[in-house]
Amino acid sequence: MTLYCGIDLHSNNNVMMVINEQDQIVIEHKNTNDAVAVLEAFSRLQEPVPGVAVESTYNWYWLVDLLIDHGQTVHLVNTAKVKQYEGLKYSDDRSDAFHLAHLLRLGIL
Secondary structure, eight states, X not given: OOOEEEEEEOSSEEEEEEEOTTSXXXXXXXXXXXXXXXXXXXXXXXXXXXXXXEXXXXXXXXXXXXXXXXXXXXXXXXXXXXXXXXXXXXXXXXXXXXXXXXXXXXTOO
């Protein structure tokens, strides 16, 4: 089973969503923005993910460096250029993280 990961990143926390090939949620975790918390969340995975889609907010660099240093392939996503976000009136961290993982699964980032 292949897993796909999306991370919705904020100034002091992030939401990590891991889905399978059928868009079923395998892991959903809200982390503080610190290396130990993020790595602990990744340690819960039963198998590696082929990539991690990370929202490219102003503070993405520490997370991307951390993930790359631990062998992850990272895809920075400019959500202003993603069609889902065009004219969207309501979204939340959970749906944003899910959508990033979904786009990664579809191979359309």
